[in-house]
Amino acid sequence: MKIAVLGYGVIGRGVVEICLTKKEIELVKIFDRKEKFDKQLIDLFTDNIDEILNDDSIELIVEVLGGYDFAKRIAIDAITHHKHFVTANKEVVAKDIDELSFLARQNCVAFCYEASVGGTIPIVKNLKALTLVNEITKITGILNGTTNYILSRMKENFSFEDALLDAKQKGFAESNPSFDLEGFDMMRKIAILSDLAWNTKIDIKQIKHVPVTEVKKYNLKKISKEKKTLKYICEATKIDQEIHLSVQLVALENDDLLSHINDEYNAVIIETKPAGKFVFVGKGAGSLPTAAAIVGDIYDILHQRVLDVYYNKNLYKIQ
Amino acid sequence: MKIAVLGYGVIGRGVVEICLTKKEIELVKIFDRKEKFDKQLIDLFTDNIDEILNDDSIELIVEVLGGYDFAKRIAIDAITHHKHFVTANKEVVAKDIDELSFLARQNCVAFCYEASVGGTIPIVKNLKALTLVNEITKITGILNGTTNYILSRMKENFSFEDALLDAKQKGFAESNPSFDLEGFDMMRKIAILSDLAWNTKIDIKQIKHVPVTEVKKYNLKKISKEKKTLKYICEATKIDQEIHLSVQLVALENDDLLSHINDEYNAVIIETKPAGKFVFVGKGAGSLPTAAAIVGDIYDILHQRVLDVYYNKNLYKIQ
Numbered sequence: 277m278k279i280a281v282l283g284y285g286v287i288g289r290g291v292v293e294i295c296l297t298k299k300e301i302e303l304v305k306i307f308d309r310k311e312k313f314d315k316q317l318i319d320l321f322t323d324n325i326d327e328i329l330n331d332d333s334i335e336l337i338v339e340v341l342g343g344y345d346f347a348k349r350i351a352i353d354a355i356t357h358h359k360h361f362v363t364a365n366k367e368v369v370a371k372d373i374d375e376l377s378f379l380a381r382q383n384c385v386a387f388c389y390e391a392s393v394g395g396t397i398p399i400v401k402n403l404k405a406l407t408l409v410n411e412i413t414k415i416t417g418i419l420n421g422t423t424n425y426i427l428s429r430m431k432e433n434f435s436f437e438d439a440l441l442d443a444k445q446k447g448f449a450e451s452n453p454s455f456d457l458e459g460f461d462m463m464r465k466i467a468i469l470s471d472l473a474w475n476t477k478i479d480i481k482q483i484k485h486v487p488v489t490e491v492k493k494y495n496l497k498k499i500s501k502e503k504k505t506l507k508y509i510c511e512a513t514k515i516d517q518e519i520h521l522s523v524q525l526v527a528l529e530n531d532d533l534l535s536h537i538n539d540e541y542n543a544v545i546i547e548t549k550p551a552g553k554f555v556f557v558g559k560g561a562g563s564l565p566t567a568a569a570i571v572g573d574i575y576d577i578l579h580q581r582v583l584d585v586y587y588n589k590n591l592y593k594i595q
Numbered sequence: 596m597k598i599a600v601l602g603y604g605v606i607g608r609g610v611v612e613i614c615l616t617k618k619e620i621e622l623v624k625i626f627d628r629k630e631k632f633d634k635q636l637i638d639l640f641t642d643n644i645d646e647i648l649n650d651d652s653i654e655l656i657v658e659v660l661g662g663y664d665f666a667k668r669i670a671i672d673a674i675t676h677h678k679h680f681v682t683a684n685k686e687v688v689a690k691d692i693d694e695l696s697f698l699a700r701q702n703c704v705a706f707c708y709e710a711s712v713g714g715t716i717p718i719v720k721n722l723k724a725l726t727l728v729n730e731i732t733k734i735t736g737i738l739n740g741t742t743n744y745i746l747s748r749m750k751e752n753f754s755f756e757d758a759l760l761d762a763k764q765k766g767f768a769e770s771n772p773s774f775d776l777e778g779f780d781m782m783r784k785i786a787i788l789s790d791l792a793w794n795t796k797i798d799i800k801q802i803k804h805v806p807v808t809e810v811k812k813y814n815l816k817k818i819s820k821e822k823k824t825l826k827y828i829c830e831a832t833k834i835d836q837e838i839h840l841s842v843q844l845v846a847l848e849n850d851d852l853l854s855h856i857n858d859e860y861n862a863v864i865i866e867t868k869p870a871g872k873f874v875f876v877g878k879g880a881g882s883l884p885t886a887a888a889i890v891g892d893i894y895d896i897l898h899q900r901v902l903d904v905y906y907n908k909n910l911y912k913i914q
Contacts (some may be wrong), residue, residue: 308639551887571728
């Protein structure tokens, strides 16, 4: 399968590195400014997006550009050009999951976004599969690597400022981390999972939330003495027909599994009927781990394992 | 899709109960002794297996009979009659995974066994997907609900005998639990996962193991004071080209995630390159939870998401 990768930043380089080792995947174009080129890959680079969109031999596009407006336009263009679309872009997915999924079905292609929630954790695939058999009652998650890294360091007596600086130095926090610190990143992610679990569009503005900076109001030594750990957690619960969402600081008992999810790791707990509780844990950040989740989506498409694709290929054949 | 369920015991009843609520699945036969029939389902019961094997409208067979010889014969018969085969039978899967997978490929059908390892945890699907992109370096698991339940009670000061009795009363231990207590159940399961991870047939007899009854030699109060928890754990590590397997009692630090997997829960840790560490947790026992894992396999087949099926359906079309 011939593919193109849009964006040659930290994640894009990881995707390119993995794809070059896979014989089933043929990387034919990288969209980025020419000055970013890697000498060995120079022939693959282009800064003209139409060269990719209009190349009928390219079946799949990976978008790791980030940002909203341009990425959203490219998503629509790629899908309407009948190309499978794989993205790690939380902002586009959280805002437009329904619109892009519908457009993908109409165009008989897959729209995959595993890397947009929970880093390496294959939570989109697993949650979709669980909803086929079970009723989902509650979702709880540590879904932001930056804030979890900060709280892990603060448990070791770092100040908030030192912990944030350390996260930046280790590459786990962006130069402007306000999106993570304010809770908007986890609000988007719990909105995506709720949409999948209950097939309901979530208005992010309605989610109850506090910024992680509120940690400064807590006495962490006292919490530690009480055998508890403060964690920054998102929750979605379905009670009767209503979905209640929150992003909060919670002092968890030390025998709670989530109190042991440290550093850049993410975790999701899915509570179901009748199969009970599931926990999924994996790295929430890092170039190659995130890239591996993206390449996982490419393989899913390769194997037609994405439900929507399967349905549509059949429709396509019938027409 | 028309299906038949073989065995109307604890798990079989769960599978029937869930399938009757799903419009995509039409249950047309239940194989068991007539005296076991449920009044509302009487017309579905048969004790003649040929009635099921020779019914071309039945596309999929679920085997929840247990035992080895008859179950193995039925597996071969079902697959050679071109029926998809879903089983929870650890013994058949651990011994004959390669033979049955090959036979299924030859006959263009799926052979699925998610419920045979890790109870509700979708570990077969996830491990298969992870191996496509990553190299697996180590697998660690709590994969036996009975022994984990016993150790959880002993941490609360139950004697071994009282803990075993309690497990039996709660339905988490079989009347003859020697298979679980000796470690053979976990040896089979780690063998299945190793086969999937490294595509190598494991000789179960080569696995280093101790029975869980060795717990009597440990001073659990001392372990608890040292902030540790004794767990019965299976491990498989690939070092150079060799795979090292064991089933052992291990005193884990209390900040180890596995030390918090209690009662009938199972957990699997998969260590990979480059995506890092993954943890999967879910219920390891219970009628409806196990049945939900089996019905998950049925949906996978329904959606042709099983790799082998996809490949073979295409081959099938070409021929």
